[in-house]
Amino acid sequence: MDLNYSAEEEAFRQEVRTFLKEKFPQDIGDKTRAGKRYSNVDNGRWQAALYANGWDVPSWPVEHGGTNWTPVQADIFDEECFAVGAPRMVPFGTRLVGPVITNFGSDAQKKKYLPAIRNGDHFWCQGFSEPGAGSDLASLKTRAVLDGDEWVVNGQKTWTSSAQYANWIFCLVRTNTEVKNQEGISFLLIDMATPGVTVRPIVLISGEAPVNEVFLEDVRVPKENLVGEVDMGWTYAKFLLGNERTGIAGVGAGKADLVELKRIARVERKNGKPMIEDPLFQARLSRLEIDLKALELTNMRMLSEVGDGNPGAFASMLKIRGSELQQRFSELQMEATGAYALPWQQGPLEADWNGKAVGPDHAAPRAPLYYDRRKTTIYGGSTEVQKNIITKSLLGL
Amino acid sequence: MDFGYSEEQVLFSNSLQKLLSDSYNVDVRRALVEDGPGYSEDVWKAFAEMGLLALPFPEDMGGFDGTSVDTMVVAIELGRHLALEPYVPTVVMAGSALKLAGSDAQKTDLIAKIISGDLKMAVALTEPGSRFDMADVTTRAVANGDDYIISGSKSVVLGGDLADKIIVSVRTSGDTRSEDGLTLFIVDANADGVSRETYSLLDGRGGADIHLENVRVPASAVLGTLDQAWSVMEHVADQASAALCAESLGAFEKVNELTLEYLKVREQFGRPIGKFQVLQHHMADMVIEYEHARSLVCQSSMKADSEDAAERGKAVSSTKVYLGEGGHKSCQSAIQLHGGIGMTAEYELGDFVKRMAISEVLFGDVDHHLVRFGKLSYLD
């Protein structure tokens, strides 16, 4: 056993640090630390910086721009990015639909879509969930019927993140109603500018509207936009959802949260002393830091013991614990802020705000972030669904 | 023992319920918060007509001699209906401060105006750097002839946005963080030198930070005894906490109702999600928490009038701790059990959850009240 990174891994970490120091836009990091919201332009600038360095699509095959990083390298990269306050990469193009296209797409699709993801021409969103199909995704009803050379699509998607920015959406659609739910689904790429596509924002309890309803009404999609084979979409979707090996646990993000939490606890005062010296608070903080370490080590164990045990169930464990930690960080940050977390302040979260916020600088983002983070145990397979996976596939219950 | 409502309490609980369901719904409330004054003057006037604003005051002042249990009955409905009116700051907080410490002249003048609905008040006990320690007061008053001149800042004052008069805790002697040397002053919200930073809180109710810069008040503005305000401040904060916990309980009841209903109607995998045992158990936990919280809310309301500071403080801190943990966790479960719908602002669940968050934090969070309970119980 050895808890240390190898010399090569340490060298790689240095390389990443140098890159970030030189190329990561500092003002975006400032926004992160101030808890402000990113604009889509910010995401684009960050993506462009990565692209210029050949690091925008690390998980892709090398011939399409991938880096061939080991899982540990990918993890180091994530951690260093979060440490400087880089935004979580919008995953839809680079991490989700990209790999589906590289694995199952036609040559024409690879040629058309892959470069466009990388250079930012295509901004993707994910049209899987529907009002009636959340955890039970396979029950989805959005229908695609072939009419000549086109699929005609009717139905509704919901919870579609970033649809307000996206110009392409990858959808699961029902192409066969005669077979079992999972066997009649296809994977379709739709240009959002096609007539019949309507996007309506959904405001969340955080005050933000990051998700949308997407209505599809007689949307005519060229036949060649179907990925792989007709009725095989469920297989591709499972590949897409299980493709994420690294980053599930969110260790890098957790470390950045911990830094912020300690910063707040040094500024806030209790009984005439910095909050961080309060024994009750220390106990909560310690517990969280220990849990984060356990997560980090478990994540490393999973990455280094590939093939050992059941990776599917392991991924579920990391998702469950990682999402809970994300919630607890935002919770303790809010708690540390005390009564100044109670004023509902949306203005200061906007980048161009120049008013005066109520309370200390760190106060305004606390409640919105706390409420926003409730999503982490719901999306990407809810905690309950992940536990079902563990009990079935690992424990055989 | 009797945990039931009296006949009278049933009556005014029912009429308040009726008033609030007739005058409030999601849209009305949100319009008041987003485009309006943050409360309904009509509802406030209706409270006055129903006698709710007179409830805790002595009969010889036009009141009904009500107890904190009566206040609880009201507060539960305010929470259940997410009423925005400044009942707790005006009637419960300023009301009890006046009852406990007011001179005859102050009582005659101010209580009558509260009862008629013509006066809104707030009580400002915490400061930007004090966290929940009400003894940590840096706002100062210095005597100047027959007057006092006050300077300092007060933070997150519930109802501070609407108040016509604000009762402010001020250091008149002693060291910062000393319980001795504190004095309450009644300050006109529009007096020279008073400025307010007003805002909506998470749940849409209004609050304010209040800045006092060389505010001149006459000696008659002193509420109670000079330098000796601490016990009154503690009692007022306990009354406020008891009432806010009762509000929270009302909201909690709605959180559970909404969630139970959703478990029955939402279907996934061909059945109502309420058929999944793990969700059933979460729901059962929420009900268990609710019932125990209810018992403690009854206790703290029965003790909130007590002059025995330790007995009263322990009861109130117990409820704050219990709801702060059990209610908090139940709110998280409620959102979780709803899935994505629980995340949406349009759905009402979040409004109840946020109402409970206010009660959890104002006048001390879980840690604060754990320590306070410990001090009151194990040290003497």
Ligand SMILES: Cc1cc2nc3c(=O)[nH]c(=O)nc-3n(C[C@H](O)[C@H](O)[C@H](O)COP(=O)(O)OP(=O)(O)OC[C@H]3O[C@@H](n4cnc5c(N)ncnc54)[C@H](O)[C@@H]3O)c2cc1C
């Ligand atoms: C902020 C946010 C962003 C999202 N972004 C996207 C996106 O970009 N694209 C997209 O397609 N989708 C997106 N989603 C949707 C997300 O994947 C779904 O919310 C998720 O699948 C849960 O579905 P649901 O909301 O319908 O909840 P439901 O499935 O109705 O779940 C309700 C409750 O029932 C529980 N439950 C369900 N089935 C079981 C079971 N078998 N056993 C035990 N408990 C069960 C759940 O755990 C949950 O507690 C997003 C959601 C959110 C909140």
